[in-house]
Amino acid sequence: MxxxxxxxxxxxxxxxxxxxxxxxxxxxxxxxxxxxxxxxxxAFTAGEVLHAKMGVTGSGFGHICCSGSTSAPF
Structure with missing residues (x-):
C-alpha cells in the first residue's frame, strides 16, 4: 500500500x-x-497526533510524534 x-x-x-x-x-x-x-x-507512519486545529488560512497544523522521541511539526 x-x-x-x-x-x-x-x-x-x-x-x-x-x-x-x-x-x-x-x-x-x-x-x-x-x-x-x-x-x-x-497514515504515512505510526505515531500520535498531539495537537491539531485550523490555521489562520483555514489550513490544518499540529505536531506528530514520529517514533520514540523524534517529532516533527506539520
Missing part, C-alpha cells in the same frame, strides 16, 4: 508565491490534499 496514492500535491517544497500574503517566500514543507476529498486518510 502506498499512502501517497490518495494525495495530490498542491504546493511543493521551495520558493512559492504565498497564498495569503501574495509575496514570494520559501515554503518549508509540502501541501497535500486527499483526492477525492471524501477519500479515506492513510
Amino acid at each position: 502506498n499512502p501517497f496514492e490518495i494525495f495530490r500535491l498542491t504546493s511543493p517544497f521551495g520558493m512559492r508565491m504565498h497564498p495569503v500574503d501574495h509575496v514570494k517566500r520559501f515554503h518549508r514543507g509540502v501541501d497535500l490534499v486527499i483526492s477525492p476529498a471524501n477519500g479515506a486518510l492513510k
Whole structure:
C-alpha cells in the first residue's frame, strides 16, 4: 500500500508565491490534499497526533510524534 496514492500535491517544497500574503517566500514543507476529498486518510507512519486545529488560512497544523522521541511539526 502506498499512502501517497490518495494525495495530490498542491504546493511543493521551495520558493512559492504565498497564498495569503501574495509575496514570494520559501515554503518549508509540502501541501497535500486527499483526492477525492471524501477519500479515506492513510497514515504515512505510526505515531500520535498531539495537537491539531485550523490555521489562520483555514489550513490544518499540529505536531506528530514520529517514533520514540523524534517529532516533527506539520
